[in-house]
Amino acid sequence: MMPDPVDFTPLLEQFKTAGLLKMMGDTPLISVHSNELFSVVTFVKEAMGFILLLDITAVDNLDMAHPTSTRFELIYLFRHKDFNKTMALKTAIVDPDVGVETILPLYDAADWLEREVWDQYGVLFQNHPTLKRILNHNEFVGHPLRKDYEITKGQYCTETQDMLDEMQPLLDARGLDMERDELMILNLGPSHPASHGTIRTLVALDGETVRAGASEIGYLHRGFEKSCENHDYNQIIPYTDRLNYCSALMNNIAFAKTVEDMLGVTLPDRGIFIRVILTELSRVIDHLVCLAAGLLDMGAQTNYWYLFNPRNDATDFLSKLTGARLTNSYMRIGGMTHDLYDGWRADLDDILKKVDSGIAQTLTMIEHNRIYQDRIQNISPVSAEQAIAYGFTGPNLRASGVPYDLRFDKPYYYYDTFDFDLVVGSQGDTHDRMMVRFEEMLQSIKIIRQAADTLPGGEFNIADHRIVMPPKTAVYNSIEGMMNQFKLVYEGVKVPKGEYYGAFEAANGELGFYIVSDGSGTPYKVKVRAPSFLHMAAYPKIIENYQVADAIMTLGSLNIIAGEMDR
Amino acid sequence: MEVAYIIETLIKIVVILLVFSALAGFGTYFERKILAFMQRRLGPMHVGPFGLLQIAADGIKLFTKEDIVPTNAVGPIFKIAPVITAATAFMAAAAIPFLPQFTIFGYTVHPIVADVNIGILYILGVMAVGFYGPLLGSLASSNKFALISAARAASVFISYEVVTGLSLLAPLMMVGSFSLIDFNNYQAGGIGDWIIWSQPVAFVLFWIAAFAETGRTPFHLVANDHEIIDGFGTEYSGMRWGLFFIGEYANMFFISFVIVLLFLGGFGDGSVLGALGFLLKMSFFFFFFLWTRAAWPDIRPDQLMWLCWKVLMPLAVINVVVTGFVMMF
Numbered sequence: 060m061m062p063d064p065v066d067f068t069p070l071l072e073q074f075k076t077a078g079l080l081k082m083m084g085d086t087p088l089i090s091v092h093s094n095e096l097f098s099v100v101t102f103v104k105e106a107m108g109f110i111l112l113l114d115i116t117a118v119d120n121l122d123m124a125h126p127t128s129t130r131f132e133l134i135y136l137f138r139h140k141d142f143n144k145t146m147a148l149k150t151a152i153v154d155p156d157v158g159v160e161t162i163l164p165l166y167d168a169a170d171w172l173e174r175e176v177w178d179q180y181g182v183l184f185q186n187h188p189t190l191k192r193i194l195n196h197n198e199f200v201g202h203p204l205r206k207d208y209e210i211t212k213g214q215y216c217t218e219t220q221d222m223l224d225e226m227q228p229l230l231d232a233r234g235l236d237m238e239r240d241e242l243m244i245l246n247l248g249p250s251h252p253a254s255h256g257t258i259r260t261l262v263a264l265d266g267e268t269v270r271a272g273a274s275e276i277g278y279l280h281r282g283f284e285k286s287c288e289n290h291d292y293n294q295i296i297p298y299t300d301r302l303n304y305c306s307a308l309m310n311n312i313a314f315a316k317t318v319e320d321m322l323g324v325t326l327p328d329r330g331i332f333i334r335v336i337l338t339e340l341s342r343v344i345d346h347l348v349c350l351a352a353g354l355l356d357m358g359a360q361t362n363y364w365y366l367f368n369p370r371n372d373a374t375d376f377l378s379k380l381t382g383a384r385l386t387n388s389y390m391r392i393g394g395m396t397h398d399l400y401d402g403w404r405a406d407l408d409d410i411l412k413k414v415d416s417g418i419a420q421t422l423t424m425i426e427h428n429r430i431y432q433d434r435i436q437n438i439s440p441v442s443a444e445q446a447i448a449y450g451f452t453g454p455n456l457r458a459s460g461v462p463y464d465l466r467f468d469k470p471y472y473y474y475d476t477f478d479f480d481l482v483v484g485s486q487g488d489t490h491d492r493m494m495v496r497f498e499e500m501l502q503s504i505k506i507i508r509q510a511a512d513t514l515p516g517g518e519f520n521i522a523d524h525r526i527v528m529p530p531k532t533a534v535y536n537s538i539e540g541m542m543n544q545f546k547l548v549y550e551g552v553k554v555p556k557g558e559y560y561g562a563f564e565a566a567n568g569e570l571g572f573y574i575v576s577d578g579s580g581t582p583y584k585v586k587v588r589a590p591s592f593l594h595m596a597a598y599p600k601i602i603e604n605y606q607v608a609d610a611i612m613t614l615g616s617l618n619i620i621a622g623e624m625d626r
Numbered sequence: 627m628e629v630a631y632i633i634e635t636l637i638k639i640v641v642i643l644l645v646f647s648a649l650a651g652f653g654t655y656f657e658r659k660i661l662a663f664m665q666r667r668l669g670p671m672h673v674g675p676f677g678l679l680q681i682a683a684d685g686i687k688l689f690t691k692e693d694i695v696p697t698n699a700v701g702p703i704f705k706i707a708p709v710i711t712a713a714t715a716f717m718a719a720a721a722i723p724f725l726p727q728f729t730i731f732g733y734t735v736h737p738i739v740a741d742v743n744i745g746i747l748y749i750l751g752v753m754a755v756g757f758y759g760p761l762l763g764s765l766a767s768s769n770k771f772a773l774i775s776a777a778r779a780a781s782v783f784i785s786y787e788v789v790t791g792l793s794l795l796a797p798l799m800m801v802g803s804f805s806l807i808d809f810n811n812y813q814a815g816g817i818g819d820w821i822i823w824s825q826p827v828a829f830v831l832f833w834i835a836a837f838a839e840t841g842r843t844p845f846h847l848v849a850n851d852h853e854i855i856d857g858f859g860t861e862y863s864g865m866r867w868g869l870f871f872i873g874e875y876a877n878m879f880f881i882s883f884v885i886v887l888l889f890l891g892g893f894g895d896g897s898v899l900g901a902l903g904f905l906l907k908m909s910f911f912f913f914f915f916l917w918t919r920a921a922w923p924d925i926r927p928d929q930l931m932w933l934c935w936k937v938l939m940p941l942a943v944i945n946v947v948v949t950g951f952v953m954m955f
Contacts, residue, residue, distance in 0.1 A: 243773070252855060266777070354923070360920065361920045363665075365666075430923050433925070606926060606927070606928065611853050
């Protein structure tokens with residue numbers, strides 16, 4: 060069932076300067092005057108019900124063949140409260156040093172998103188309280204995603220920041236004083252045993268209670284988006300492996316699917332079913348890693364192996380299938396490198412059985428364990444409204460009781476034909492965030508079994524050899540095959556000019572790719588909407604007034620993956 | 627006679643030191659193996675048969691590692707702190723009868739260094755001094771994680787000293803002596819005479835407190851690696867860190883001995899069977915430390931305080947009062 064198209068006429072009636080630029084799939088892209096941006100966004104949120112801010116990004120039109128009126132344009136992506144509709148606003152920036160008004164009063168999620176745009180593109184957001192670098196180092200000079208910043212230009216940055224410029228306003232806002240209240244500043248990370256990747260959180264401690272916190276990220280920033288502008292679409296796939304490295308295949312699939320949607324092609328059913336099986340297996344692996352590490356953080360050691368051993372078997376299966384355990388790079392635009400191997404079904408069934416029993420045994424150990432329940436219940440609860448304001452998606456949002464899952468709300472890949480349940484929590488505390496993941500694994504296993512049972516035969520790649528590599532026999536024996544091969548290797552997949560936002564329900568939440576193509580084989584711009592980025596932005600706020608031990612558990616239950624957060 | 631007594635005592639001290647230093651090493655091996663079996667993995671396998679020489683490898687590593695004293699640390703205190711932990715652990719062993727007395731070459735040996743008539747008080751006191759190790763070590767190492775660890779150490783150990791002391795009061799009232807030998811003899815009549823039957827509450831309280839005092843899961847807070855790196859051990863390296871470790875494991879062994887002596891009949895009538903039973907019972911309690919670590923998560927510091935002051939301490943007091951009434955009438 061297709062959702063109703065977005066009715067954006069009220070917006071056009073209200074604001075005379077606004078106009079529909081184009082439809083990106085079923086997402087309208089509406090141009091807005093930068094002076095009116097704040098009131099338009101207010102209208103979009105209050106009157107039209109687009110309550111979830113997905114992403115903010117900019118485009119640098121310097122290299123565009125036909126430049127638009129201004130060099131910089133800002134893109135705002137929103138999701139409707141029914142969760143099946145998205146809308147995009149585009150606003151031209153006349154002067155990046157003047158920029159636009161911040162939308163932070165409307166969406167808490169805008170905090171880090173606007174900082175990132177400023178950091179990467181140098182577009183100013185007026186009245187943003189802490190507009191400072193977030194992904195790049197504080198000593199960094201220039202804005203790397205601008206087209207006139209050379210991709211090879213590295214900078215040596217050595218000094219760490221003390222972050223008191225962020226901490227002091229927080230303390231002032233709470234009426235706290237370091238000396239008077241005998242607070243202690245403590246760095247949790249970047250190399251803390253439980254920081255799950257290099258993440259730094261500066262906390263002001265009163266005893267063991269966190270009174271204020273500020274996070275610094277970017278330790279794993281490697282310029283994914285800049286690299287994308289220098290590689291063709293298939294070359295980007297190995298980079299997507301490194302986004303959420305716990306479920307690399309899912310990133311492969313999400314990226315490939317977005318590009319396929321831009322090309323207007325869909326895979327044959329066999330390809331789709333293989334992707335569904337691997338997506339859900341990746342989701343299981345991702346949740347297993349999250350829960351195993353989370354339980355280890357509270358000292359429940361044994362569960363780590365109960366959950367990690369089946370995960371190990373699952374990566375063995377992926378290794379057998381794709382040649383790599385962690386960074387699979389199995390997908391290609393228009394399909395995948397090769398078909399499933401003979402005997403995959405027996406291996407898969409074996410893994411699912413092991414995962415099932417690993418989950419069952421872990422739950423036996425913890426479900427009715429008083430210590431476990433006392434440690435995680437009512438810790439860092441996030442209400443449904445607050446979770447949406449923070450931009451939470453995925454299991455963390457569902458734990459707060461919001462039934463948003465793209466597989467239900469906007470099904471792709473035949474998800475509407477599978478029999479599985481939407482898992483929601485109620486309190487949004489650490490307990491719910493963990494238990495939702497336990498249940499989601501069981502639902503994913505159900506999907507895998509159904510998809511494997513009904514896996515159709517036939518081709519798994521699309522037949523168009525301008526997109527998918529032709530078979531070697533065709534390359535050696537026919538001029539068309541050789542030309543296809545040559546064009547694909549030298550120029551890459553030619554994606555029609557335009558922009559597109561593709562959303563995918565990944566293990567951590569909505570994984571989105573906003574891609575701008577100039578018609579060549581290399582994307583003009585790629586922006587990842589990484590769920591962990593927004594989860595991490597909320598983290599220092601939700602650990603307030605809980606203890607250090609709770610903060611560690613909260614970080615584990617949010618499942619922050621530094622790879623996709625820092626990009 | 628005097629000289630013979632001194633020589634005998636010295637020999638006993640050396641034997642206990644050697645045996646328990648080695649046992650502390652083997653304790654880590656047992657722990658790793660038992661945890662491994664419970665967690666479906668192999669544990670140490672590569673050094674020697676079944677990884678038995680892993681202890682030697684670890685020992686060599688600890689002894690040959692560079693001994694780092696941080697610039698800002700308070701040097702003398704930083705250096706002495708691990709010694710306090712290890713030394714007090716072994717000092718506590720002086721009042722523990724490890725086996726019934728036996729005769730060898732016509733000479734009667736009492737396998738206890740000093741049968742002081744306040745043995746239990748002595749053991750509790752010396753073990754309490756042992757807490758100065760983590761406390762001073764963490765305060766001296768000028769590290770914030772160690773500072774949190776110091777705060778945890780001070781609160782946890784002081785709180786659980788109270789529980790330990792109060793839970794022991796009731797059995798002490800029954801036996802009427804502080805000597806562990808007297809405790810053993812009081813229960814020498816067989817399983818029915820064990821104090822655990824008449825003082826089950828005291829037994830459970832003492833046992834729980836033992837977990838807190840040795841810092842074992844679920845009360846593994848003072849050096850909880852997931853929250854505060856290694857707590858007091860964060861800045862320590864090499865054998866200084868190793869001494870903390872030896873102290874912890876020696877304490878686990880000694881506490882296991884003490885629990886058996888106090889509540890489970892000790893070595894009974896002193897026969898060979900009794901001696902074997904003694905070691906078996908002790909091993910069970912040591913094993914139980916490891917078993918709990920495999921089974922349970924860690925509790926939070928404030929929950930630990932809640933458990934101590936709002937649950938265990940009142941129970942211990944009630945137990946003392948009830949015991950008093952029962953003995954009076």
